[in-house]
Amino acid sequence: MRVGPVPPWRSPAVVVRPTYAHIDLDAIRANFQSVLAHVGGPSGGVDVIAVVKANGYGHGAVPVARALEAAGARMLACADIEEGVELRRGGVRAPILVFGALSVSDLDGVFRHDLTPTISSPFAARALHDAAARRGVRVRCHLKIDTGMNRLGFRYDNLASTVPAALAGASLEIDAVYTHFATAEDAAHPLFDQQRERFDQALTTLSGLGVRPRVRHAGNSGALLRDRATWFDAVRPGLLLYGVAPLAWAGRLSLKPVMTLHSRVVAVKGMRVGETAGYGAREAVTRATTVAIVPAGYADGLDVRLAGRGSVLVGGRRVSVVGSVCMDSITIDVTGLDVTPGDEVVLLGSQSGAVIGVAEVAATIGTVPHEILCRTGARIVRTYDAEPSPVASRATP
Numbered sequence: 244m245r246v247g248p249v250p251p252w253r254s255p256a257v258v259v260r261p262t263y264a265h266i267d268l269d270a271i272r273a274n275f276q277s278v279l280a281h282v283g284g285p286s287g288g289v290d291v292i293a294v295v296k297a298n299g300y301g302h303g304a305v306p307v308a309r310a311l312e313a314a315g316a317r318m319l320a321c322a323d324i325e326e327g328v329e330l331r332r333g334g335v336r337a338p339i340l341v342f343g344a345l346s347v348s349d350l351d352g353v354f355r356h357d358l359t360p361t362i363s364s365p366f367a368a369r370a371l372h373d374a375a376a377r378r379g380v381r382v383r384c385h386l387k388i389d390t391g392m393n394r395l396g397f398r399y400d401n402l403a404s405t406v407p408a409a410l411a412g413a414s415l416e417i418d419a420v421y422t423h424f425a426t427a428e429d430a431a432h433p434l435f436d437q438q439r440e441r442f443d444q445a446l447t448t449l450s451g452l453g454v455r456p457r458v459r460h461a462g463n464s465g466a467l468l469r470d471r472a473t474w475f476d477a478v479r480p481g482l483l484l485y486g487v488a489p490l491a492w493a494g495r496l497s498l499k500p501v502m503t504l505h506s507r508v509v510a511v512k513g514m515r516v517g518e519t520a521g522y523g524a525r526e527a528v529t530r531a532t533t534v535a536i537v538p539a540g541y542a543d544g545l546d547v548r549l550a551g552r553g554s555v556l557v558g559g560r561r562v563s564v565v566g567s568v569c570m571d572s573i574t575i576d577v578t579g580l581d582v583t584p585g586d587e588v589v590l591l592g593s594q595s596g597a598v599i600g601v602a603e604v605a606a607t608i609g610t611v612p613h614e615i616l617c618r619t620g621a622r623i624v625r626t627y628d629a630e631p632s633p634v635a636s637r638a639t640p
């Protein structure tokens with residue numbers, strides 16, 4: 244195996260490290276279209292709010308958001324005001340819903356950058372109301388109902404005593420009401436249906452209180468694939484846009500993988516029987532072993548639990564990680580393979596037909612695919628294939 248094609252660097256300003264992520268924006272656009280087609284789209288009465296929080300699930304918030312905008316997304320969503328401001332500074336013009344709690348100090352960003360805040364507590368409602376009143380404006384917002392997650396949101400069962408006071412005054416306009424499911428990926432859990440029923444009940448109560456939103460939304464990736472009764476007027480997929488379906492509902496929608504993670508072998512050497520690799524000196528090898536060192540470690544987002552468990556692709560073959568996952572490198576077993584420094588290593592993605600998927604890596608270490616994507620390290624340079632993305636950029640931490 245010899246050196247593969249050089250990654251598609253576009254900017255001479257980028258520091259070239261051998262470990263980089265490639266983001267297929269065409270695939271993101273295609274995935275958005277798939278979700279849209281699945282739920283019927285705006286003409287069928289169900290719109291798609293594209294979730295780009297947490298740096299676009301590690302893919303780079305601005306390029307991802309702009310690609311989704313170009314694909315027709317009519318609303319994006321992020322976690323907090325700071326993320327919303329970053330999207331606006333990156334040129335995103337579509338409405339941006341902010342999921343997270345509003346603190347008092349950062350409220351200014353809502354007005355200056357035209358963000359759509361979520362009201363998820365009486366305190367937040369008053370703070371937003373007062374900030375809007377001071378500016379003499381009305382602010383359109385979404386009201387979040389807690390139907391059983393016990394995270395943010397107004398409790399579903401005492402709305403009559405919380406909502407009227409929270410929404411008193413003329414400065415807040417409730418454009419939408421939403422909730423979020425705790426167990427969408429667990430087909431057997433009864434809380435899912437309970438939450439849906441509680442949301443229906445909450446909408447009825449709100450209507451009685453004079454709150455009649457234009458839009459109701461509830462379904463994340465898992466919920467929207469699980470049950471069309473969660474679609475209401477819009478769905479809120481994140482994971483699906485990045486090409487991954489929750490395990491329980493995989494196969495219900497065809498998606499394209501978006502992120503691939505690449506590196507290169509920097510050294511090849513031998514280990515004798517009984518020796519160990521890496522910190523902790525665990526798991527002595529039982530045969531003479533050839534190992535390759537790959538400059539990607541937990542600082543790049545690789546989970547330390549992949550030690551002795553994970554696989555990577557080199558020379559079109561699947562090989563295992565031996566020893567520990569270090570901060571800046573892993574060691575892989577290449578015994579019997581023709582591997583040379585400079586050879587391409589695929590940590591996520593495909594090589595000569597062999598594939599390592601996000602869902603597989605998540606299952607190997609017992610987590611959700613979201614975590615694998617989001618933890619892609621801040622020092623990993625992202626490269627992008629297509630306009631309207633900017634040149635390769637570093638993630639903002």
Ligand SMILES: *Cc1c(COP(=O)(O)O)cnc(C)c1O
Binds near residue numbers: 462465480481482
């Ligand atoms: C993150 C998030 C989503 C998207 O979840 P996925 O499982 O990635 O589809 C939707 N709604 C809310 C409120 C979220 O926080």
